[in-house]
Amino acid sequence: MAEASADNLKTVLLNDQHVALGGRMVPFSGYSLPVQYPTGIIAEHKWCREHAGLFDVSHMGPSFLVLDEKSGDGEADHAAVAALVEPLICGDIRALKPGQVRYT
Known part of the structure; x- marks a missing residue:
């Protein structure tokens, strides 16, 4: 590359x-x-x-998940995406607010 x-x-x-x-x-x-x-x-x-270190991983592959069918309720849609993703990773996705990210 x-x-x-x-x-x-x-x-x-x-x-x-x-x-x-x-x-x-x-x-x-x-x-x-x-x-x-x-x-x-x-x-x-x-x-x-x-002390503690901060490792900037913002360059590592951002992902965007979109539901096939949205309910129109942002919180319900967020919960639906979290329910799909959380079993696959070791991070609390449901607790994220709009615009937040979590490295897992």
């Missing part, structure tokens, strides 16, 4: 934060993503082990 040129790379929602923190941005799967920060990978690893 050919890599996208630097001129047409997509960016993730946290792109401005990655850049502001000095992330070394590289092309990956059509996105501009950070691979390292100025402190180095060992310091980053230790910090995450002692």
